[in-house]
Amino acid sequence: MKPLTQSTTHPKTGLTHQFSERLPVGFTITCISQTSEQLDITLPAREEEGLLLTFIHYKGELQITTGDSREALQQTGPGIGLLSSADKPLRFCSSAPIQFSVVSLFLNRDWINNFMKDNENFKKIEQVLQKEENIVCCRLGRKQLTLLSSIMAYKEDNGSNLLEIQNHALGLLEYSFCCRHRSLSGGNSAETIENEDDLSLIKEVESYISEYYCSDTFTVDSILKKTYTSYHKLNFLFKSIHGMTISEYIRNKRIERSREMIADNAKSISQIAYEIGYSSISNYILAFKKIYQITPGKYKKQIGHMA
Amino acid sequence: MSYVSLENSEPFLKCFEVIAEDKSCIVSDSVLYFGGKTGKGFITVAGIPSGIEVLAVNVSMLTDDLTFSFLPSQSASSYILSFDEIGTPGKENELSLTYPGLPGERFHSSVTITDADYGKLVTYPKERVIRSLIVRVQKSSLDGLIQDFDGGTIRSILQSTSTTSSLSWPITFKYRLLINDFMSEILQHPFRELFTIRNISVLVEYLLQQFFVMDKLVKEGDYLSAQDMFNLTKVEQHLCANYRTEFPGIEKLSRISAMSPTSLKTKFKKYYGETLFSYYQKNKLEHARKLLDNKVPVKVVATEIGYSNPSHFTLAFKKEYGFSPWHYLNPH
Numbered sequence: 098m099k100p101l102t103q104s105t106t107h108p109k110t111g112l113t114h115q116f117s118e119r120l121p122v123g124f125t126i127t128c129i130s131q132t133s134e135q136l137d138i139t140l141p142a143r144e145e146e147g148l149l150l151t152f153i154h155y156k157g158e159l160q161i162t163t164g165d166s167r168e169a170l171q172q173t174g175p176g177i178g179l180l181s182s183a184d185k186p187l188r189f190c191s192s193a194p195i196q197f198s199v200v201s202l203f204l205n206r207d208w209i210n211n212f213m214k215d216n217e218n219f220k221k222i223e224q225v226l227q228k229e230e231n232i233v234c235c236r237l238g239r240k241q242l243t244l245l246s247s248i249m250a251y252k253e254d255n256g257s258n259l260l261e262i263q264n265h266a267l268g269l270l271e272y273s274f275c276c277r278h279r280s281l282s283g284g285n286s287a288e289t290i291e292n293e294d295d296l297s298l299i300k301e302v303e304s305y306i307s308e309y310y311c312s313d314t315f316t317v318d319s320i321l322k323k324t325y326t327s328y329h330k331l332n333f334l335f336k337s338i339h340g341m342t343i344s345e346y347i348r349n350k351r352i353e354r355s356r357e358m359i360a361d362n363a364k365s366i367s368q369i370a371y372e373i374g375y376s377s378i379s380n381y382i383l384a385f386k387k388i389y390q391i392t393p394g395k396y397k398k399q400i401g402h403m404a
Numbered sequence: 405m406s407y408v409s410l411e412n413s414e415p416f417l418k419c420f421e422v423i424a425e426d427k428s429c430i431v432s433d434s435v436l437y438f439g440g441k442t443g444k445g446f447i448t449v450a451g452i453p454s455g456i457e458v459l460a461v462n463v464s465m466l467t468d469d470l471t472f473s474f475l476p477s478q479s480a481s482s483y484i485l486s487f488d489e490i491g492t493p494g495k496e497n498e499l500s501l502t503y504p505g506l507p508g509e510r511f512h513s514s515v516t517i518t519d520a521d522y523g524k525l526v527t528y529p530k531e532r533v534i535r536s537l538i539v540r541v542q543k544s545s546l547d548g549l550i551q552d553f554d555g556g557t558i559r560s561i562l563q564s565t566s567t568t569s570s571l572s573w574p575i576t577f578k579y580r581l582l583i584n585d586f587m588s589e590i591l592q593h594p595f596r597e598l599f600t601i602r603n604i605s606v607l608v609e610y611l612l613q614q615f616f617v618m619d620k621l622v623k624e625g626d627y628l629s630a631q632d633m634f635n636l637t638k639v640e641q642h643l644c645a646n647y648r649t650e651f652p653g654i655e656k657l658s659r660i661s662a663m664s665p666t667s668l669k670t671k672f673k674k675y676y677g678e679t680l681f682s683y684y685q686k687n688k689l690e691h692a693r694k695l696l697d698n699k700v701p702v703k704v705v706a707t708e709i710g711y712s713n714p715s716h717f718t719l720a721f722k723k724e725y726g727f728s729p730w731h732y733l734n735p736h
Contacts, residue, residue: 240697275595
C-alpha cells in the first residue's frame with residue numbers, strides 16, 4: 098500500500114476507499130473512490146519513466162489539471178480515460194459535492210517495451226502523446242464502465258481474486274489503446290460525435306436505409322422501431338454527420354437511384370416512381386424537381402438528346 | 405500424416421518454418437495460412453517476451469491429421485497449457501455421436517496442463533473444425549499469476565502423476581466463448597499483444613477455478629471412469645450447442661449419456677460444479693451478454709436466445725448477474 102498525497106481530506110464529510118496493488122502481469126493499479134463535499138486529490142508523479150492510464154468516473158463537477166499547468170483540462174464529461182506520461186502529477190479537484198472514482202494503471206517502460214515495442218500502432222500513439230501536451234483522452238463505453246465499477250468493488254479483505262482485477266484492468270487498457278488507434282487511423286468522418294454508441298447506431302441506420310429505401314412500406318418510423326431510438330436523436334445525429342435530416346437523406350437516396358434508372362432508359366417515369374417507393378407520381382416529380390431543378394420527363398429528354 | 409516437431413527451447417515462431425517447409429503455405433505477419441489439400445485455416449503466433457508464448461490454431465477440414473510434437477527439454481522450465489475446441493463441421497447444432505478414437509483421447513475438446521520438461525504430442529484430427537490455443541508459460545510467470553492460490557499445488561500434482569505428466573479436463577462453455585472471440589479478432593486486432601495477454605489471463609483464471617474444483621474431487625476420492633467422462637462431455641456439448649432452444653429435459657439427456665437420470669444429475673454436478681439446468685442457463689445468458697455488448701436491444705436479445713417474452717429474459721438475467729439487462733446497458 099502506497100500512501101497517496103492528499104492535500105485536503107474531509108474525513109467527516111467524505112467516504113474514502115483506496116488501494117494500490119501490483120498485478121501479476123506486471124503493472125501497478127491504484128484505485129480511489131470518494132464521496133464528499135469537496136475534493137482535492139493529487140496522483141503524484143512517478144519517479145520511473147512510463148505511462149499512466151487513468152480512468153475516471155464521477156457524478157458532479159470535476160476539474161482535472163496536469164502538474165505544471167494551472168489550466169484545467171478540456172473534457173467531455175463523466176466516464177473518460179486519460180493516457181499521460183507518468184512523470185507528471187494529475188490533480189483532481191471540485192468545490193461542489195461529488196461522487197468520484199478513479200482507477201489508474203501505471204505501466205513502466207520495461208513493460209511497454211516488452212509488450213508493444215514493435216507495434217506500429219503504438220508508436221503512432223506515442224508520437225501523439227508527445228505532441229498533445231502529454232495527455233490523450235478517450236470516452237468510456239458501457240462495457241468499460243461496468244469493468245470500472247467491478248474493479249472499484251474489489252476489497253482486499255473479502256477474498257476477491259486478484260486475477261479477476263487484472264483481467265478487468267487489461268480489458269480497460271486494451272480498450273483505451275484501441276479507441277485511440279481508431280481515432281488516429283481515421284476512417285471516422287464524424288469527428289464531432291465522439292460517442293461510440295452513436296456512431297455505430299448511425300452506421301446501422303445507414304445500412305438499414307440502403308437496404309430498404311426502395312420499398313414502399315419503408316418509413317422513418319420503421320427505422321425507429323428497428324433501432325429503438327427517438328426521432329429527434331436520430332435527426333440530430335444525421336444533421337451533424339450528413340448536414341441533412343433523415344427524411345432528406347432518404348429522399349436524396351431515392352431520387353439519386355431514380356436518376357440512374359432514368360439514365361438506363363429501360364422504364365417509364367411512372368414505373369420508376371413506383372419502384373423507388375413513391376405512391377403518387379406527382380409527389381415524385383416534385384421531389385425530383387426540388388433536387389435537380391428539372392422535372393424527370395425533361396431530364397429524360399435531355400439525356401436522350403445527348404445520346 | 406503431417407508431422408511437425410518443435411524443439412522445446414525454441415520459440416514457437418520456428419514452428420512456422422517447419423510447417424511451411426513442406427507445404428504450400430503462405431506466411432505473412434506471423435500468420436501462417438494454408439489452403440488446398442491440407443485444409444483451410446490459419447496458425448498464428450504471439451510471442452510475449454515476459455515468458456508467455458501463444459500458438460493459436462484455427463483450421464477446418466484438414467485432409468490429414470496434423471501433429472505437433474514438443475520435444476522434452478530441460479533448459480526452459482515451463483508448462484504447456486492447451487485449450488482445444490474440436491467440433492464437427494456443419495453440424496454445430498447437432499450432436500455427433502460418433503467420435504474417432506477412444507473416449508478420453510485427445511480427439512475431443514479439452515483443457516490440458518503439461519509439464520514441458522516431458523514433452524508433448526498434440527494431434528489434430530482431420531475433417532474437423534479446430535480452434536485451439538497452445539500457451540507456453542514459464543513456471544515462474546505462472547507462479548506469479550497464481551500467487552493468490554496455492555501456487556505449489558499444480559506443481560506437486562504434476563510431479564506426483566509423473567507417468568502421464570499432464571492433467572486434462574473437459575472444456576466448458578466459458579472457454580468456448582472466449583476461444584471463439586479470440587479467433588475471430590486476433591488477426592485484425594491493432595494491439596495483438598495486449599489482446600492476447602488479456603485473453604490468456606482470463607483463460608488462466610478459468611483454468612484455476614476449474615483446477616481447484618477438480619483437485620477437491622480427487623482428494624475426496626471421486627474418480628469417474630473414462631466412459632463416464634466421455635458421456636458427460638457429450639451431454640455438456642449438447643447443452644452448449646442448443647442454447648437457442650429450450651432446455652432438452654432430463655430424459656433426453658440421460659438417453660444421450662446412457663446413464664440413469666439420477667446418476668447423470670449427480671455426476672454432472674460433481675464434475676462441472678453446476679446442475680444441468682444452471683449450466684445450460686449460464687451458457688445461454690453469457691451468449692445474451694455478448695449480444696448486449698454489441699448493443700443489440702434487450703427485446704431482440706430475448707428472442708435471439710429463445711425467450712418468447714422479454715420480461716422472462718430480464719428476470720433470468722437479473723437472477724444470474726444481480727442487475728437487469730437494462731442496467732447492464734446503462735451502468736450509471
